[in-house]
Amino acid sequence: MADTIKSGIAMVKVLESWGVDHLYGIPGGSFNSTMDALFNQRDSIKYIQVRHEETGAIAAAADAKLTGKLGVTFGSAGPGATHLFNGLYDAKMDHVPVLALIGQVAAPAMNTDFFQELNENPMFADVAVYNRTVMTAAQLPHVVDQAIRHAYKESGVAVVTIPVDLGWVDIPDTYESTAGNYRKPNYEPAVADIDAAIKLLDAAKRPVMYVGQGIRGASDEAQKVAELYSLPIVSTVLAKGLIPDDNPAYMGTAARVATKPGNDIMANADTILFVGSDFPFAAYFFNQAAKFIQVDIDSSKFGKRHHTDVSILGDAKRVLELFLERGHKKDTTGFYKAALDDRANWMQWVKSFSEDDRTPLRVEPVYEQINRIAKPDALFPTDVGNVTIDSVRFLDMTPKQAFTTSGWFATMGYGLPAGLAAKLSFPDRQVITISGDGGWAMASQDIITEVKYNLPIVNVILSNESFGFIKAEQDDTHQSHYGVDIQGGDWGAAATALGAKGFTVRTLAELKAAFKAAENPDGPIVIDVKIADERPIPVENLVLDTATHSQADVDAFNKTYESKDLVPFREYLEKYNA
Numbered sequence: 001m002a003d004t005i006k007s008g009i010a011m012v013k014v015l016e017s018w019g020v021d022h023l024y025g026i027p028g029g030s031f032n033s034t035m036d037a038l039f040n041q042r043d044s045i046k047y048i049q050v051r052h053e054e055t056g057a058i059a060a061a062a063d064a065k066l067t068g069k070l071g072v073t074f075g076s077a078g079p080g081a082t083h084l085f086n087g088l089y090d091a092k093m094d095h096v097p098v099l100a101l102i103g104q105v106a107a108p109a110m111n112t113d114f115f116q117e118l119n120e121n122p123m124f125a126d127v128a129v130y131n132r133t134v135m136t137a138a139q140l141p142h143v144v145d146q147a148i149r150h151a152y153k154e155s156g157v158a159v160v161t162i163p164v165d166l167g168w169v170d171i172p173d174t175y176e177s178t179a180g181n182y183r184k185p186n187y188e189p190a191v192a193d194i195d196a197a198i199k200l201l202d203a204a205k206r207p208v209m210y211v212g213q214g215i216r217g218a219s220d221e222a223q224k225v226a227e228l229y230s231l232p233i234v235s236t237v238l239a240k241g242l243i244p245d246d247n248p249a250y251m252g253t254a255a256r257v258a259t260k261p262g263n264d265i266m267a268n269a270d271t272i273l274f275v276g277s278d279f280p281f282a283a284y285f286f287n288q289a290a291k292f293i294q295v296d297i298d299s300s301k302f303g304k305r306h307h308t309d310v311s312i313l314g315d316a317k318r319v320l321e322l323f324l325e326r327g328h329k330k331d332t333t334g335f336y337k338a339a340l341d342d343r344a345n346w347m348q349w350v351k352s353f354s355e356d357d358r359t360p361l362r363v364e365p366v367y368e369q370i371n372r373i374a375k376p377d378a379l380f381p382t383d384v385g386n387v388t389i390d391s392v393r394f395l396d397m398t399p400k401q402a403f404t405t406s407g408w409f410a411t412m413g414y415g416l417p418a419g420l421a422a423k424l425s426f427p428d429r430q431v432i433t434i435s436g437d438g439g440w441a442m443a444s445q446d447i448i449t450e451v452k453y454n455l456p457i458v459n460v461i462l463s464n465e466s467f468g469f470i471k472a473e474q475d476d477t478h479q480s481h482y483g484v485d486i487q488g489g490d491w492g493a494a495a496t497a498l499g500a501k502g503f504t505v506r507t508l509a510e511l512k513a514a515f516k517a518a519e520n521p522d523g524p525i526v527i528d529v530k531i532a533d534e535r536p537i538p539v540e541n542l543v544l545d546t547a548t549h550s551q552a553d554v555d556a557f558n559k560t561y562e563s564k565d566l567v568p569f570r571e572y573l574e575k576y577n578a
Contacts, residue, residue, distance in 0.1 A: 011141045370432060455523075
């Protein structure tokens with residue numbers, strides 16, 4: 001007769017077989033059989049108690065983004081389940097594998113309008129690539145195993161709802177996980193497509209490489225291809241750090257969360273090598289007349305954002321290798337030289353504010369200190385809003401480091417939960433979270449979680465008492481400011497009261513002292529920096545060039561943004577006859 005095992009324990013063993021070593025959630029009566037199983041397996045899988053299920057779900061999504069592995073979160077029936085949605089939609093929108101385990105009332109009580117009972121499958125229909133309620137104890141480990149396969153295959157959210165009574169039922173201890181059989185697909189690009197793309201690059205006068213997360217693991221190849229063809233490189237926000245910020249050919253990002261050279265280059269390119277991205281704003285910031293070479297592992301993406309002249313189905317690393325094997329050195333163009341000058345001018349302008357001591361502080365001195373203390377393999381979980389713009393512009397990163405934010409869903413409150421994920425997944429690496437005071441307030445209760453698990457995370461808050469990103473949108477649509485001013489607080493003192501080491505910073509001297517203390521923390525640190533409520537320079541709508549704007553408008557723009565030293569890209573194009 002076969003040995004037996006509690007169904008819930010068999011399910012947790014399936015999680016372990018897939019490499020899950022921690023998961024996030026809050027207990028509830030409808031989830032107690034799984035809590036019992038987690039207690040049984042506590043030596044091999046760690047339960048992380050968060051103070052809000054949304055924190056756990058966002059942390060699970062961030063785990064998946066940072067590691068490429070499955071993130072796992074859970075919530076009990078009713079409110080515990082509904083609290084997960086923000087993090088699950090973040091995972092859906094950024095295309096990462098996450099498993100959500102959902103509590104349900106006991107099977108005999110289902111469909112009786114029992115306490116906290118919800119029909120949970122329809123709730124998750126839109127967010128999930130796999131969404132099932134377990135019907136028998138024996139199938140529980142199988143359903144979870146299948147859910148994980150779907151999460152990986154479709155890079156999305158899998159949801160399994162578990163009636164609480166099933167996890168305590170004894171089942172035969174015979175189930176074997178399929179984790180060892182899982183394989184990633186291998187995409188070999190067509191050589192004819194590579195050669196067609198090379199032909200377009202050879203003929204181009206203003207070629208550009210635009211890269212997304214698809215080049216993860218292929219940073220060297222991307223840079224070598226860019227060097228071979230004299231291509232300026234622009235990236236998505238989520239690919240921040242995959243190309244070193246000190247590479248002179250790296251122009252930054254495009255659109256609103258962007259840099260000046262990034263937008264200048266994409267607007268003027270005549271040929272775009274678009275690798276591993278699904279950038280949604282291409283129609284607004286890319287030259288629509290440009291020839292377009294698109295590289296992706298998903299053929300449904302071809303032509304989705306820009307008309308496509310050559311489509312290459314394949315893994316970015318292999319495609320770039322073939323470009324190097326089959327291509328040849330392209331002479332440096334005037335456009336490339338203009339791009340390098342544009343970038344150098346932008347970087348010089350940014351650097352000019354790094355020691356600015358006015359109060360309230362500008363953000364550049366804050367990032368000067370972050371960059372100063374950052375370790376070579378630091379992780380930067382970043383919240384949403386103006387803080388995203390600032391981090392993309394001012395963090396100096398290399399591919400050995402990692403940046404994560406909520407990309408497509410753009411949910412505020414991402415920074416602190418993602419910091420938990422970063423430190424738990426990479427305990428030996430430095431973690432510096434960066435949040436605005438609006439986003440921080442949404443998740444600030446979970447500084448207690450950092451304290452509980454003694455996680456030496458440095459949390460930086462840029463406090464301007466404003467929803468600044470939305471305030472700028474109200475300006476752009478000629479509205480009155482309404483609902484965008486927020487009540488300030490002393491987040492440094494609050495963090496100290498919750499058990500962390502808190503600093504409240506108002507001057508450059510206080511800023512430097514706080515970051516000196518943060519160089520080698522022995523527990524969580526919160527640095528609340530009071531910054532000016534000033535809009536980051538709108539690189540998506542620059543008013544710098546008297547060839548396209550009146551002198552009065554240029555003067556007014558320069559006065560507002562202190563931008564008189566920024567050179568219009570037109571001047572560099574004319575300089576090199578490009």
